[in-house]
Amino acid sequence: MDPRMRSHPMRPPLRPASGTHRHSRSSVCIVHTPSLEPIATADEEEEEDETICESSDSPRTSPSPTHGQESSGSSTDDSLPPYKIALAPLTDGVGLFATRAIPRGAVVLSEAPVFTQPPPPGRTNSTVMAALSQCTRDEQRQYFNLANAHKAPRQGKRELLPALGIFETNALPCGKGRGGRRAGVFLLAARLNHSCQPNVARSWDECAQRMTFRALRDIGEGEELCMNYVDVLGTRAQRMEELRTAFGFECACEACALVGEELLASDRRRAAVRRLFEEVAVCGSEPTLGLRKVKLALRLLKEENLVHYEASFCFDAFQFCILVSDYVNAKLWVRKAWEASCNTSGPDSPASRAFKMYWANPRAHELAGVLPQATLHGPD
Numbered sequence: 001m002d003p004r005m006r007s008h009p010m011r012p013p014l015r016p017a018s019g020t021h022r023h024s025r026s027s028v029c030i031v032h033t034p035s036l037e038p039i040a041t042a043d044e045e046e047e048e049d050e051t052i053c054e055s056s057d058s059p060r061t062s063p064s065p066t067h068g069q070e071s072s073g074s075s076t077d078d079s080l081p082p083y084k085i086a087l088a089p090l091t092d093g094v095g096l097f098a099t100r101a102i103p104r105g106a107v108v109l110s111e112a113p114v115f116t117q118p119p120p121p122g123r124t125n126s127t128v129m130a131a132l133s134q135c136t137r138d139e140q141r142q143y144f145n146l147a148n149a150h151k152a153p154r155q156g157k158r159e160l161l162p163a164l165g166i167f168e169t170n171a172l173p174c175g176k177g178r179g180g181r182r183a184g185v186f187l188l189a190a191r192l193n194h195s196c197q198p199n200v201a202r203s204w205d206e207c208a209q210r211m212t213f214r215a216l217r218d219i220g221e222g223e224e225l226c227m228n229y230v231d232v233l234g235t236r237a238q239r240m241e242e243l244r245t246a247f248g249f250e251c252a253c254e255a256c257a258l259v260g261e262e263l264l265a266s267d268r269r270r271a272a273v274r275r276l277f278e279e280v281a282v283c284g285s286e287p288t289l290g291l292r293k294v295k296l297a298l299r300l301l302k303e304e305n306l307v308h309y310e311a312s313f314c315f316d317a318f319q320f321c322i323l324v325s326d327y328v329n330a331k332l333w334v335r336k337a338w339e340a341s342c343n344t345s346g347p348d349s350p351a352s353r354a355f356k357m358y359w360a361n362p363r364a365h366e367l368a369g370v371l372p373q374a375t376l377h378g379p380d
């Protein structure tokens with residue numbers, strides 16, 4: 001389960017090194033996510049969307065799924081689920097498939113966990129069994145029909161008892177409880193397979209205690225809905241190794257099926273984006289160079305059909321612009337970051353709310369005007 005807790009890397013939130021609100025030129029540091037302090041707190045290590053509201057130990061909401069809700073302007077009035085469970089030919093089991101076209105940003109599914117568990121060592125087969133005893137017969141039946149990647153021992157990992165094995169195969173991170181970060185099983189979303197070119201993003205809604213799954217791009221009728229269990233910026237060999245170790249399967253996704261020149265090009269692009277992600281963070285005193293790197297990363301991400309990091313890079317570009325008091329372009333970049341964030345995690349996520357706040361008032365960012373004035377570029 002652990003790798004699914006880190007579907008993509010995020011930098012820690014911006015924290016002034018000295019506790020002051022200004023920076024010397026040499027200490028300027030670009031961070032990939034906004035400081036959420038004015039609005040909310042977030043655990044950036046695992047990039048969860050956690051809005052300040054009731055305790056995450058609040059009573060469980062109904063696990064009945066909802067779907068087809070709106071996000072940032074996309075619209076559908078069809079009340080039937082936009083997915084169905086069907087055999088997934090490239091995997092051993094089933095998957096979720098779109099039953100109609102789903103526009104980018106639309107909520108595909110919103111589901112409460114059937115139950116949650118604390119992190120190990122507080123999570124054992126007995127604690128999972130105890131939680132299951134509180135579920136209905138139908139939920140128990142559905143639970144024991146889910147995939148189990150821990151049926152047999154493999155690669156130094158011991159076999160797990162069925163209840164725990166199913167939990168570790170299917171659970172997703174969902175907020176913090178008293179015992180630490182919790183994970184839960186979502187009976188429908190557990191059917192989402194992994195893709196290194198995912199078309200669905202998940203975000204945890206702390207207030208509603210539900211996981212929301214949104215379309216990362218326009219999805220066609222019949223297309224399989226897939227999220228990513230591990231970070232997808234590695235080369236195919238790195239991704240395969242991680243999936244094999246954690247889940248014991250050989251990834252059969254479109255990106256991993258590439259061969260020859262196409263595979264080499266894909267590996268090169270992903271490796272370059274990962275490198276740029278690191279390099280951009282240390283370009284604080286060279287905003288022109290930093291912005292060039294952001295634009296290159298965005299182009300490579302587009303070529304790879306990867307959407308996940310768009311908001312993050314656009315927010316980096318915003319920071320380069322505000323460093324030199326280019327508020328016109330800063331607003332264009334942070335608006336783009338907001339749009340991307342709404343599409344992946346919804347308008348109420350802490351990141352989306354922070355982007356919106358900086359869009360309204362870019363001067364509120366603590367890096368504003370730290371470097372001599374200049375004019376940079378807006379998005380293409």
Ligand SMILES: C[S@@+](CC[C@H](N)C(=O)[O-])C[C@H]1O[C@@H](n2cnc3c(N)ncnc32)[C@H](O)[C@@H]1O
Binds near residue numbers: 095147191193
């Ligand atoms: C959370 S379940 C996903 C749903 C599962 N296919 C089912 O039938 O219930 C995870 C398991 O699905 C399979 N799986 C998921 N993504 C895959 C992929 N890209 N390639 C091959 N198998 C995959 C693996 O067996 C994995 O352990």
